[in-house]
Amino acid sequence: MILPGATLGMLGGGQLGRMFTLTAREMGYKVLVLDPDPDSPAGHAADLHLQRPYTDPGAIERIIQHCSAVTTEFENVPAEVLTTLAVRLPVRPGAKAVAAAQDRITEKTFLRTNGFATVGFHPLRTSADVEAATAAVTGPWIVKTARLGYDGKGQARVGTAAGVLEAFEGAGGVECILEQQVSLDLEVSVVLARGEDGRTAVFPAGENVHHHGILSTTTVPAKLPGQLGSQATEIAVAVADALEYVGVLGVEMFLTNGKLLVNELAPRPHNSGHWTQDAAASSQFEQQVRALCGLPLGDPRVLTPVTMINILGDAWDRGEPDWGAALADAGVKLHLYAKSQPRPGRKMGHLNVLGGNAAETLRRAHRALRVLSRGG
Numbered sequence: 026m027i028l029p030g031a032t033l034g035m036l037g038g039g040q041l042g043r044m045f046t047l048t049a050r051e052m053g054y055k056v057l058v059l060d061p062d063p064d065s066p067a068g069h070a071a072d073l074h075l076q077r078p079y080t081d082p083g084a085i086e087r088i089i090q091h092c093s094a095v096t097t098e099f100e101n102v103p104a105e106v107l108t109t110l111a112v113r114l115p116v117r118p119g120a121k122a123v124a125a126a127q128d129r130i131t132e133k134t135f136l137r138t139n140g141f142a143t144v145g146f147h148p149l150r151t152s153a154d155v156e157a158a159t160a161a162v163t164g165p166w167i168v169k170t171a172r173l174g175y176d177g178k179g180q181a182r183v184g185t186a187a188g189v190l191e192a193f194e195g196a197g198g199v200e201c202i203l204e205q206q207v208s209l210d211l212e213v214s215v216v217l218a219r220g221e222d223g224r225t226a227v228f229p230a231g232e233n234v235h236h237h238g239i240l241s242t243t244t245v246p247a248k249l250p251g252q253l254g255s256q257a258t259e260i261a262v263a264v265a266d267a268l269e270y271v272g273v274l275g276v277e278m279f280l281t282n283g284k285l286l287v288n289e290l291a292p293r294p295h296n297s298g299h300w301t302q303d304a305a306a307s308s309q310f311e312q313q314v315r316a317l318c319g320l321p322l323g324d325p326r327v328l329t330p331v332t333m334i335n336i337l338g339d340a341w342d343r344g345e346p347d348w349g350a351a352l353a354d355a356g357v358k359l360h361l362y363a364k365s366q367p368r369p370g371r372k373m374g375h376l377n378v379l380g381g382n383a384a385e386t387l388r389r390a391h392r393a394l395r396v397l398s399r400g401g
């Protein structure tokens with residue numbers, strides 16, 4: 026076990042890294058953050074912020090010298106950096122799991138190869154692939170860049186083969202994936218922690234609503250009928266086992282025609298797991314610290330129904346948000362990310378709204394966001 030007093034390395038300096046850092050420091054650890062951004066939210070909270078590229082040899086050596094273990098807050102850290110660090114330090118999650126989630130083609134192929142149901146898909150590596158792809162996958166489709174797209178970026182919905190070609194060429198010649206559009210009954214995600222010993226602690230599925238490709242709300246408990254809640258948990262654990270995963274993993278799923286399909290994997294804490302900060306016995310960030318340090322995993326038990334609602338930069342359109350109006354509801358918990366510049370669509374923070382039932386928390390979450398945005 027790596028015990029309090031040790032220094033933990035965090036690759037990535039965004040809000041997920043910040044929340045990990047704050048939790049780790051509360052638990053008695055020191056944190057070194059590597060992120061090139063001088064205004065990094067995690068860097069502001071860390072004991073030491075290395076403002077260097079992730080591949081910088083000096084920064085890598087400094088991590089090796091000062092840290093007892095290393096984790097990440099986003100999946101686009103170069104996998105070769107994780108491999109280099111893993112020769113000298115525990116790195117959790119490892120390069121294999123992170124690399125699988127960095128590329129949508131690799132990710133979907135991994136899922137399908139290991140027996141997990143997904144939407145229909147086909148790689149688009151050149152324009153010559155369009156004909157075979159549209160023949161193999163039932164339309165309408167979504168064209169997504171294979172790498173780096175998130176929060177709806179790098180995606181186009183199309184209904185014709187000509188539209189697929191146009192979307193692919195519009196992506197600038199990078200590799201893409203063609204995915205079948207399906208009618209959704211529900212979008213859910215399961216966040217879990219898995220230790221090096223293979224034991225897991227699984228949070229129940231959260232029900233997600235997206236607007237313009239960006240997560241808006243996650244509500245727990247989700248309205249999954251019958252045994253589908255248990256099935257979602259079983260699928261997520263099986264995915265983690267197949268990856269030989271160590272750390273916190275988010276597994277996004279679609280419910281369509283009564284069947285769960287795995288959509289995407291997040292090899293890190295997930296936006297849809299932020300509700301755990303106030304409504305679970307252990308937060309996803311505490312679990313990340315525990316899994317990284319080889320400690321027994323915490324209790325994932327839900328303490329109260331909850332809705333998490335994201336605060337985007339749009340909330341500043343009418344001036345500084347009215348925080349007091351939102352916090353007038355005693356069940357509203359505010360989490361801000363220390364980002365200096367609000368922009369439309371940029372995640373600036375979130376609210377966790379606690380209450381007696383899921384429908385009530387969802388209603389109050391929307392009201393709290395409306396009043397803080399000075400929408401009345």
